[in-house]
Amino acid sequence: xxxxxxxxxxxxxxxxxxxxxxxxxxxxxxxxxxxxxxxxxxxxxxxxxxxxxxxxxxxxxxxxxxxxxxxxxxxxxxxxxxxxxxxxxxxxxxxxxxxxxxxxxxxxxxxxxxxxxxxxxxxxxxxxxxxxxxxxxxxxxxxxxxxxxxxxxxxxxxxxxxxxxxxxxxxxxxxxxxxxxxxxxxxxxxxxxxxxxxxxxxxxxxxxxxxxxxxxxxxxxxxxxxxxxxxxxxxxxxxxxxxxxxxxxxxxxxxxxxxxxxxxxxxxxxxxxxxxxxxxxxxxxxxxxxxxxxxxxxxxx
Amino acid sequence: xxxxxxxxxxxxxxxxxxxxxxxxxxxxxxxxxxxxxxxxxxxxxxxxxxxxxxxxxxxxxxxxxxxxxxxxxxxxxxxxxxxxxxxxxxxxxxxxxxxxxxxxxxxxxxxxxxxxxxxxxxxxxxxxxxxxxxxxxxxxxxxxxxxxxxxxxxxxxxxxxxxxxxxxxxxxxxxxxxxxxxxxxxxxxxxxxxxxxxxxxxxxxxxxxxxxxxxxxxxxxxxxxxxxxxxxxxxxxxxxxxxxxxxxxxxxxxxxxxxxxxxxxxxxxxxxx
Numbered sequence: 266x267x268x269x270x271x272x273x274x275x276x277x278x279x280x281x282x283x284x285x286x287x288x289x290x291x292x293x294x295x296x297x298x299x300x301x302x303x304x305x306x307x308x309x310x311x312x313x314x315x316x317x318x319x320x321x322x323x324x325x326x327x328x329x330x331x332x333x334x335x336x337x338x339x340x341x342x343x344x345x346x347x348x349x350x351x352x353x354x355x356x357x358x359x360x361x362x363x364x365x366x367x368x369x370x371x372x373x374x375x376x377x378x379x380x381x382x383x384x385x386x387x388x389x390x391x392x393x394x395x396x397x398x399x400x401x402x403x404x405x406x407x408x409x410x411x412x413x414x415x416x417x418x419x420x421x422x423x424x425x426x427x428x429x430x431x432x433x434x435x436x437x438x439x440x441x442x443x444x445x446x447x448x449x450x451x452x453x454x455x456x457x458x459x460x461x462x463x464x465x466x467x468x469x470x471x472x473x474x475x476x477x478x479x480x481x482x483x484x485x486x487x488x489x490x491x492x493x494x495x496x497x498x499x500x501x502x503x504x505x506x507x508x509x510x511x512x513x514x515x516x517x518x519x520x521x522x523x524x525x526x527x528x529x530x531x532x533x534x535x536x537x538x539x540x541x542x543x544x545x546x547x548x549x550x551x552x553x554x555x556x557x558x559x560x561x562x563x564x565x566x
Numbered sequence: 567x568x569x570x571x572x573x574x575x576x577x578x579x580x581x582x583x584x585x586x587x588x589x590x591x592x593x594x595x596x597x598x599x600x601x602x603x604x605x606x607x608x609x610x611x612x613x614x615x616x617x618x619x620x621x622x623x624x625x626x627x628x629x630x631x632x633x634x635x636x637x638x639x640x641x642x643x644x645x646x647x648x649x650x651x652x653x654x655x656x657x658x659x660x661x662x663x664x665x666x667x668x669x670x671x672x673x674x675x676x677x678x679x680x681x682x683x684x685x686x687x688x689x690x691x692x693x694x695x696x697x698x699x700x701x702x703x704x705x706x707x708x709x710x711x712x713x714x715x716x717x718x719x720x721x722x723x724x725x726x727x728x729x730x731x732x733x734x735x736x737x738x739x740x741x742x743x744x745x746x747x748x749x750x751x752x753x754x755x756x757x758x759x760x761x762x763x764x765x766x767x768x769x770x771x772x773x774x775x776x777x778x779x780x781x782x783x784x785x786x787x788x789x790x791x792x793x794x795x796x797x798x799x800x801x802x803x804x805x806x807x808x809x810x811x812x813x814x815x816x817x818x819x820x821x822x823x824x825x826x827x828x829x830x831x832x833x834x835x836x837x838x839x
Contacts, residue, residue, distance in 0.1 A: 461653075471643060471671075477666075481655065
């Protein structure tokens with residue numbers, strides 16, 4: 266659009282009739298500018314966004330096929346595994362007995378345990394994180410304990426869970442709890458400590474009650490940190506449940522992996538690997554979306 | 567009242583990892599009700615420290631600060647602060663930011679003696695009036711992330727004024743803004759202060775701002791262990807117009823006094839701490 270046309274003094278000196286004809290000539294030019302064709306298909310965008318991940322996947326499958334060929338059949342090929350996957354997913358929700366269920370039920374069982382263990386960890390960990398971050402004395406009290414217990418592999422906690430709870434299900438939930446609680450406590454505590462001093466000064470000048478400080482200042486400011494703690498916890502929890510289920514048996518995707526190994530059904534193990542990976546991806550993605558809703562420009566910085 | 571704020575023999579020393587750091591010494595100052603006082607000095611001269619002491623955000627290591635004949639024991643809505651970084655809560659809209667202050671002072675949890683808690687409609691009216699005072703009614707439902715720096719600072723001022731404080735404390739409120747916005751906000755502040763007749767203490771290091779806005783300029787010596795170097799009464803008649811004052815001989819003279827103090831007698835020497 267021709268919005269600012271700067272006429273030089275020489276142009277202004279030209280006779281009027283010339284200017285009029287000039288304007289007539291300018292108008293068609295403006296019209297053709299406006300009717301410029303829309304750009305063609307965004308090939309470059311496609312190239313950058315879609316092709317590389319697809320190539321990555323193709324590379325994985327290629328290496329897999331190669332390994333399968335050289336292993337002389339002990340590792341199934343991608344084609345065989347695909348057929349098996351179709352078979353497994355054709356009826357994901359069957360029940361033949363307590364230890365023989367469709368893959369859908371197994372995944373749901375595992376997710377249920379993760380949800381329970383994780384929910385308990387959040388219920389305990391987040392308020393604990395708030396207290397540790399807000400009160401220096403409690404921080405000094407609990408930080409050494411956290412540093413001591415955090416590096417312990419969750420699987421080392423499993424026997425204690427079995428001993429105390431005397432059951433595979435509660436023991437697995439306990440293991441999830443003990444591995445998810447640390448990121449949530451630590452991240453929440455750090456978040457509370459990182460609340461800008463200015464906001465706390467505002468709270469002091471306004472003389473806000475402790476409850477108002479918690480709901481109007483601390484909680485919204487700490488939310489992004491809390492959510493990143495949650496993301497870390499969920500990733501670890503999903504990892505741990507598979508291992509815990511392998512050890513305890515019963516039902517679940519981890520148990521299924523171990524069961525299929527005992528039956529030397531390698532194709533199903535590979536299918537399980539993909540299922541575990543895809544579910545983990547979905548969980549992570551959902552949490553990223555959730556975190557995005559609650560981050561504000563100024564809190565991010 | 568002539569001695570609305572009294573600062574008597576105040577000293578402030580901070581404990582640091584390298585030992586004791588004397589920020590202020592021997593500060594004696596009185597501020598009358600309705601007076602506009604500017605605190606001016608080089609960086610590191612303790613202006614913000616002094617403001618924080620008046621606000622009650624810190625307590626002095628020696629001396630006493632009185633407001634309306636009562637010792638300043640802690641921060642409170644009576645001594646409202648406008649911070650250098652607006653300090654608006656980014657997850658609340660501008661309206662909600664101001665409402666937070668209004669609700670605290672005039673609502674159910676308020677500590678106003680002899681006044682009943684006001685109802686929500688009254689609080690709503692107060693909030694809207696404060697936003698109108700700074701000309702931001704149209705931005706009431708926007709979040710701080712969606713408005714400009716000048717607008718954010720105005721909301722900060724609205725929040726402070728909505729509490730009807732006895733003293734308005736401003737810590738370089740226009741320091742983070744560009745020159746044009748700064749000039750506009752200075753003019754707005756002059757109007758607002760004339761209307762509300764507030765007592766104002768403002769920290770600045772802009773000489774023109776100090777002379778244009780204030781009744782009294784407190785010039786501080788260089789830190790550490792800074793003290794009040796000189797106090798200048800600015801008797802220019804109100805209402806003040808920036809354009810007219812530019813050629814006023816008294817304005818120019820007052821300006822000269824401050825510049826002389828800051829740049830000749832107290833020229834900032836870079837010291838190794």
